[in-house]
Amino acid sequence: MSRKMILRVPKFQEPKRMEKSEAQRLWLLLKDAIVEVQHMNASTLSFEELYRSSYSLVIAKRGDILYTGLEEVNNHHTKNLLDKIAQAVDERFLIELNSQWQQYKLQQIMIHDILMYLDRMYVKEPQLKVFDLGMFKWKQNVLIHSQINDRLVRMLLGLIHMERNGEVIDGALMKSLIQMYVDVSLKEKETYKQEFEERFLLATSHFYKSESNLFITNNSCGAYLKKVEIRLIEEEARIKQYLDESTGPKLIKACEDELIANHMQTMIEMETGCRTMIQNDRFNELKLMYRLFQRVENGLVHLKNEFAGYVRNEGHKIVNQPENLKDPNALITSLIEIRNRFEKTLSQSFANNRDFINSVNTAFESFLNENDKLSESLALFIDKKLRGGFKDSNDQEIDVIMNKVILLFRFLSDKDVFKKFYEHYLAKRLLSGRSFSEDLERTMISKFKQECGNQFTSKMEGMFTDMRLSKDALDGFKNYLQTSVEMGKLPKIDMSVRVLTQGFWPTFPPHSCTLPPLLSQYCDLFTKYYCHAHTGRRIIWQTNIGTAEVTFRLPKKTHVLALSTYQMLIMLLFNDAEKLSLKQMAAGTSISFMDIQRSVKPLYSGKYKVLKRTPAVEKSKELSENDIFELNLNLKCKLHRIKFAATSQTDSEPERQHTRQRVDEDRKIEIDAAIVRIMKSRKALIHNDLIVECTKQLSSRFVPQTSMIKKRIENLIEREYLERFPDDRRRYRYLA
Amino acid sequence: LKKNLQNVFLNKKYTDFEIKVINPNNEKDIKIFPTHRAILMERSEYFNGLFRSKMKEEQQGFVEFNDISVQTMETILEYIYTGSLHINHNNALEILVASKKFCFEPKLTTQLVDFIR
Numbered sequence: 001m002s003r004k005m006i007l008r009v010p011k012f013q014e015p016k017r018m019e020k021s022e023a024q025r026l027w028l029l030l031k032d033a034i035v036e037v038q039h040m041n042a043s044t045l046s047f048e049e050l051y052r053s054s055y056s057l058v059i060a061k062r063g064d065i066l067y068t069g070l071e072e073v074n075n076h077h078t079k080n081l082l083d084k085i086a087q088a089v090d091e092r093f094l095i096e097l098n099s100q101w102q103q104y105k106l107q108q109i110m111i112h113d114i115l116m117y118l119d120r121m122y123v124k125e126p127q128l129k130v131f132d133l134g135m136f137k138w139k140q141n142v143l144i145h146s147q148i149n150d151r152l153v154r155m156l157l158g159l160i161h162m163e164r165n166g167e168v169i170d171g172a173l174m175k176s177l178i179q180m181y182v183d184v185s186l187k188e189k190e191t192y193k194q195e196f197e198e199r200f201l202l203a204t205s206h207f208y209k210s211e212s213n214l215f216i217t218n219n220s221c222g223a224y225l226k227k228v229e230i231r232l233i234e235e236e237a238r239i240k241q242y243l244d245e246s247t248g249p250k251l252i253k254a255c256e257d258e259l260i261a262n263h264m265q266t267m268i269e270m271e272t273g274c275r276t277m278i279q280n281d282r283f284n285e286l287k288l289m290y291r292l293f294q295r296v297e298n299g300l301v302h303l304k305n306e307f308a309g310y311v312r313n314e315g316h317k318i319v320n321q322p323e324n325l326k327d328p329n330a331l332i333t334s335l336i337e338i339r340n341r342f343e344k345t346l347s348q349s350f351a352n353n354r355d356f357i358n359s360v361n362t363a364f365e366s367f368l369n370e371n372d373k374l375s376e377s378l379a380l381f382i383d384k385k386l387r388g389g390f391k392d393s394n395d396q397e398i399d400v401i402m403n404k405v406i407l408l409f410r411f412l413s414d415k416d417v418f419k420k421f422y423e424h425y426l427a428k429r430l431l432s433g434r435s436f437s438e439d440l441e442r443t444m445i446s447k448f449k450q451e452c453g454n455q456f457t458s459k460m461e462g463m464f465t466d467m468r469l470s471k472d473a474l475d476g477f478k479n480y481l482q483t484s485v486e487m488g489k490l491p492k493i494d495m496s497v498r499v500l501t502q503g504f505w506p507t508f509p510p511h512s513c514t515l516p517p518l519l520s521q522y523c524d525l526f527t528k529y530y531c532h533a534h535t536g537r538r539i540i541w542q543t544n545i546g547t548a549e550v551t552f553r554l555p556k557k558t559h560v561l562a563l564s565t566y567q568m569l570i571m572l573l574f575n576d577a578e579k580l581s582l583k584q585m586a587a588g589t590s591i592s593f594m595d596i597q598r599s600v601k602p603l604y605s606g607k608y609k610v611l612k613r614t615p616a617v618e619k620s621k622e623l624s625e626n627d628i629f630e631l632n633l634n635l636k637c638k639l640h641r642i643k644f645a646a647t648s649q650t651d652s653e654p655e656r657q658h659t660r661q662r663v664d665e666d667r668k669i670e671i672d673a674a675i676v677r678i679m680k681s682r683k684a685l686i687h688n689d690l691i692v693e694c695t696k697q698l699s700s701r702f703v704p705q706t707s708m709i710k711k712r713i714e715n716l717i718e719r720e721y722l723e724r725f726p727d728d729r730r731r732y733r734y735l736a
Numbered sequence: 737l738k739k740n741l742q743n744v745f746l747n748k749k750y751t752d753f754e755i756k757v758i759n760p761n762n763e764k765d766i767k768i769f770p771t772h773r774a775i776l777m778e779r780s781e782y783f784n785g786l787f788r789s790k791m792k793e794e795q796q797g798f799v800e801f802n803d804i805s806v807q808t809m810e811t812i813l814e815y816i817y818t819g820s821l822h823i824n825h826n827n828a829l830e831i832l833v834a835s836k837k838f839c840f841e842p843k844l845t846t847q848l849v850d851f852i853r
Contacts, residue, residue, distance in 0.1 A: 047791040048799050051782065055837060113785030116839060 018060035026053045027065050030114070031073060037110050038077050040103065047114065055117040063122030066115065074134055078104075078141035086147040094155060097148070098176050101138070105183070108134035132186060139184035139191060152177070153196060157203045164207060164234075175242035182244050189246060197247055201254050204235075208258035216263055220272035222285045228259045228292055252295075261296040268306050278310050278345065286349035300355065307350070308359035311342055315367035319374065328377035329384055336404045339364070365411045375414055376656070378405065379421035382444065386429060388436045398440065406447050414702040415452065416670070420663045422448075423459055424506045430467055431498065431545050438464070452700070462504030470498040473530060480529045495522050499530065499539070507662070513543050513565075514590045516572055544595070552610065552642075554633055561610065562643045566591055566599040571610070574631050579614065583625040597623050602644045604629060608637050667702060671712045674698055676721060679734035687713075687730045738818045744772070745817040754798035757809045767806045768798075769813060779816045781839035804834055812838070821847075828852050 030053055033045050057066050081100055088096040112119065112131045119130045128136055142148055156177060159169045181192035208231070216224050235255050239248040267289065268274040277285045293299030318324060318338065324331040342360055350356045368374050382405055390398050412418055429435040442464070449457040474497060515523065527539045546565035550572070551558060563571065569589040573580055580588070586596050600623065604611040612632045674697045678690060685693070691709055698704050713732070716722045725731040751770035759765035776783035786793055793799040801809070808830045815821040821844070823831060832848045 042789060042791050043795055045791045047786045047789055047793050048801065050791075051785075052803065110789040110791075113789045116781060116785055117837070120839065 018056070018062065023057060023060065023062040023065055026057050026062075027069055029053055030057075030066065031069060033114070034070070034073050034111055035077075037107050037114075038073075040107075042110055050114045051116070054115050058117050058122050063118055066118055067122065067127070070111070070115065070130065071133060071137075074137040075141065078137045082142050082145055082147065085142065086145075090155070093151065094173060094177060097152065098173055101180055102176065104134070104138060128186075135184045136186065143180065143184055144191070144195060149195060153199055156196070157200060160200070160238075161203070161207065163238075171241045178242055178244065189244065192244060197244075197250070200243075200247070201250055204251060205254050205258055208255055209262075212259050212263060216266060216270075221267050221270050221274070221277070221289075222272060222282070224263075224267070225285060225288045225292060229288060231255060231259060232292075256295050260292050260299065264293065264296070264299060264302050268302060274303065274306050275310065278307060281341070281345065283345065283348040286345065287351075290350050290353075300353070303350075304353075304356050304359050307345070307356065308363045311338075311360050312363040312367055314338055315364060316370065319367055319370055325373060328373075328380040331373075331377050332381035332405075332408070335368075335408060336401070339404060339407065361411065364408075365413070368408065368411045369413045372414070372417065374408075375412055375418035376421045376659075378408060378412070379418060379425050381405070382422070383425040383429065386436055386441060386444065387434050390436060390440060398443075402444055402447055405444075406451055409448070410451065413699075414663075415456075415700070416666060416702045417660070417663050419456060420506070420659050420666070423463075424659060426460055426463060427505050428545075430463055432547065459504045462501060466500050466504060467498065470500075473497070473499055473533070476533065477526055477529050481525070491518065493518065493522065495519075495526070497526050500542070502540075506659075512590055513569060514588075515543065515569070554635060559635070559637065559639070560641045562641060564599060564644070566595055567603060567644060570596070570599060570603070579628050579630045581626050581628045582623060585629075586625075593625065600629065604632075606644060608635060608639075608642050610635060610642075667704065667708070668712060670698060670701065671704055671709055672716060675709070675712060675716060676734075679722060679732065680736075682734070684725070684731055684733045687732070690732065738820065741817050742814070744775075745813060752797065755809065755813070756798055756800045757804060757806050758800055758802040760802045767809070769809060771813065775817060779840075782837065805830060808834055815840075815844075823848065823851055 030050060033050050036042060036045060054066060057063060081104065085093070085097050085100055108131050111134065112129075115130050123129055143152075156174065159174065163169045178192075178196065181196045182189050185191040185193075212224075212228075215227055219227070232252065232255060235251055236248075239245065239251060243251065266273070274286070274289060276282075277289070290300070290303060293303050315335070315338065318331070318334050321331075324334060346352055346356055346360065385401065390401075393401070409415070409418065426441070429441075435441055445457050445460050448460075477497070523541060530539060531537060543565045548563050548565055548568035550561045550563055550568050552561050552571075561567075561571070566589070569591065570585050573585060573588045577584075582593070582596055582600065585591075585600070586593050589596075591599070600611065603609070604613055609632050611629045614628050614630055671694065674694050675690065678693050678697070679685060682693075690713070691706055694709055695704055695706075713722065717724065717732075720735055722732045723735055725733060748770045751772055753771050753773045753776065755769040755771055757767045757769070773783075773787055777787050778784075786799065804812075808827055811822055811827060811831060812834050821831070828848060828851055832845065832852070835844055835848065
């Protein structure tokens with residue numbers, strides 16, 4: 001643009017033609033001045049005069065004289081400096097070099113200022129700008145000269161080495177000299193990178209390789225981690241203090257590689273390493289380890305795997321410990337304990353890292369499903385809590401426990417098994433009136449609902465509804481009795497009935513028994529009343545889960561016995577007989593022998609014995625049909641009311657089998673439904689795909705066995721829901 | 737702000753540097769402009785270099801020009817202080833030359849060239 005302007009302006013703007021001798025004169029003037037500047041005698045020179053001289057030369061198109069002249073002067077000067085600096089002894093070398101360099105830099109700024117017009121109007125790429133030319137000459141003739149470069153780098157690295165070993169060095173001098181490499185670099189700090197940085201990084205790796213190897217063999221892992229952290233902080237400080245910032249990431253990477261990445265396996269495996277830290281809950285050390293491992297590639301994967309492995313191992317021990325297998329309460333309590341413990345580790349040491357949490361959860365999933373005990377144990381654990389185990393806890397504590405239960409529940413793969421057991425124990429709690437608090441029951445259920453949806457809890461909620469409706473029905477019945485004609489003829493007894501909707505409640509194995517005439521009359525009355533109020537309903541009496549209170553008159557004292565219905569029936573037999581064999585009891589009540597055995601046992605072997613076995617035999621002996629019992633008229637008991645357990649709290653093996661069987665039945669239905677659902681939407685599907693799809697759909701409730709699915713498919717083919725393709729036996733078609 | 741800065745130039749208070757314009761035909765004919773270093777160096781690379789290099793002018797506290805007219809210097813200084821440039825057909829060329837010497841922003845040069853055209 002300036003050229004264009006000169007062409008267009010009138011003649012008198014054109015500078016006067018300059019004689020060669022005049023140009024030479026101006027150059028010599030400038031040259032003398034530059035030499036003066038190089039000898040630090042600038043203060044007597046006139047800036048305006050020098051500037052005007054260089055300006056005139058450029059205007060007169062004599063910039064070339066100026067530029068080449070400058071190059072020569074710089075060349076000459078730097079060569080002189082080289083000799084001066086190279087002569088310095090080691091102790092003076094860095095200081096001498098630095099002070100020459102600092103002066104040189106100032107001079108170059110001055111020269112640039114004087115020759116500003118040359119820089120702006122004459123210098124064109126690829127020529128170097130005036131200042132860069134000065135830098136280049138320094139680099140060429142001083143810095144990378146064989147007498148300087150190696151010596152300088154060696155000394156710089158030596159000083160850094162000393163500093164790493166704890167000695168104090170002159171940081172400002174280091175900064176200035178290292179910055180010199182950056183300053184003389186023309187593009188992208190290439191001189192700095194080539195001449196200094198590369199060798200510095202190499203020396204760093206070397207230093208830390210040997211230091212870390214030595215340190216880790218002679219110290220604990222914890223001490224080593226601390227050392228590493230301190231080293232990293234020191235290196236960060238070093239970057240700020242005297243390195244170019246572009247070196248930062250490379251330096252840190254080199255340190256991390258040597259100090260962390262190369263020793264990860266050792267830190268995990270060594271005696272004082274990661275394993276021991278996890279075992280002993282050394283949260284701070286683990287936290288440090290996490291922080292450091294995080295810095296290197298795949299570091300956290302190592303740590304995570306180690307942790308998850310430990311969790312799985314601990315869990316495995318707990319679920320297989322013989323004591324725990326016998327005691328569901330202890331099992332669940334220890335599971336909650338380790339869960340708490342690992343959650344603490346996760347939050348205190350591993351920053352609640354999602355990956356870590358997930359792998360711990362996977363570990364829980366795997367050991368919780370190692371044996372099928374867990375579903376029942378969990379249901380029993382809650383049962384105990386809801387029967388009164390929560391009595392001494394406040395709301396907050398209860399909520400915490402419930403949430404832990406839900407957490408464990410979440411890991412169960414066979415949620416349907418758990419559900420059956422839970423329903424079973426819930427039914428028992430409700431029917432025996434042992435539930436500690438309805439509110440808590442409902443809270444627990446609502447938590448399951450949140451977790452698994454309505455379907456999961458609909459039966460449980462149905463049970464509660466039944467309990468409420470039963471109470472209403474019973475009140476109605478009592479009113480009915482008072483107004484009833486037949487009432488006058490019957491002696492009064494206090495009867496309580498619960499109407500259970502079939503389907504909501506676990507099915508209790510039907511047992512028949514003969515009720516005494518009075519009771520059966522009452523039962524008939526209730527049936528009459530209820531079926532009148534609710535037409536179309538049928539009542540089936542389930543006497544085996546009832547309770548009764550019986551007055552027991554002894555010669556001196558009267559007790560009230562709280563018994564199960566069966567026990568009541570047995571005791572009533574003694575109204576008409578002194579001695580009875582078990583066989584006779586069974587005959588008189590139509591109760592199965594097994595139930596007789598179970599009912600009688602608490603009556604003669606508990607703390608308060610209302611029955612005597614005659615002749616007396618060892619307690620432990622199994623009961624046989626012909627064992628004979630009579631009333632214990634010498635019973636001594638301060639209590640007025642004596643309570644007898646109907647059966648032991650935990651279920652017997654056959655009952656458990658029964659529950660399992662019912663689960664299997666339910667599963668068949670679920671699998672059928674899933675298969676039909678899938679086939680309905682897909683119409684045709686290959687066997688394997690169907691299995692996969694089916695397993696996926698059911699996974700929220702249980703993990704179906706492939707063999708079971710196969711059987712159900714066969715069954716559905718028989719029932720003509722599906723058929724095989726005639727030409728491809730592996731494919732099924734849905735038959736609408 | 738422009739007004740304030742103009743006052744700074746006209747009031748000549750706290751000045752710390754003098755610009756002397758010498759008539760090349762008569763060395764006794766000198767016009768002195770008292771100025772402020774801080775403003776000069778901020779507005780012109782030339783002055784920045786002049787102060788930074790700490791040569792004679794910086795030590796003495798004045799600079800002498802004999803290649804510029806008093807009127808042009810005044811116009812230039814007004815531009816330096818206020819940013820507004822009063823050009824006309826008589827001074828345009830001389831100002832152009834001066835603006836290049838003092839290394840003003842290239843935008844200004846363009847404006848001047850346009851004006852001359």
